[in-house]
Amino acid sequence: MLTGGCSTGVAGTPVAELWDPCTIPSExxxxxxxxPEVVSDDYIGLDQEDWNICTFRQDWYFLSIQSTLHTYQELLQNPLVTGFADALVGNRQAVTYHRFDDTTGDDCSLGFEYAQGLIVLNVSATGIEVREAETCPLVQQIAETLQVEFPK
Incomplete structure (x- = not known):
């Protein structure tokens, strides 16, 4: 499902609109x-012009689904993330990774390209509840289940 299109930017230049991950059906x-209850649709510290974010909470973790104008190549060159591992979401090339400061495995992200830029899913332990699973296999499983909802 893709919501978006083109809007007028500076001096009539077409600007692509980001896909809104909060449009994924609750089911x-x-x-x-x-x-399926959204706990947040923003993220402090991110330039909201470049990101659309939707965060859910499941017992011991948060699931954040994000779309951005940033590219897959920019992700791979980001010095704040590490531990890249190849993955697939359906037939799309993807990569899992961690924040550079995550030494416990409590946080794992998965990123892949789409027409407007990059889609990122993140599973992050709440730190309150006991972590019940490894975060990278979990974020991969969630992405695989949701793949039909992501725009091409």
């Missing part, structure tokens, strides 16, 4: 094993 989020 699909629930089928991925996550409570």
């Amino acid at each position: 699909a989020i629930e089928a991925a094993g996550v409570h």
Whole structure:
């Protein structure tokens, strides 16, 4: 499902609109094993012009689904992330990775390209509840379940 199109930017230049991950149906989020109630649609510290974010909470972790104008290549060159591992989301090339300061495995992201830039899913332990699973296999499983909801 793709919501967006073109809007007028500076001096009439077309600007691509980001896909909104909060448009994923509640039933699909629930089928991925996550409570479908949105707990946040923004992220402090990110330039909101470049990102659309939707965050859900499932017992011991948060699931954040993000779309951005940043590219897959920019992700691979980002010095704040490490531990890249190849992955697939359906037939799309993807990569899992961690924040550079995550020494416990409590945080794992998965990123892949789409027409407007990059889609990122992140599973991050709350730090309150006991972590019940490894975060990278979990984020891969969620992405695989939700793949039909992501724009091409």
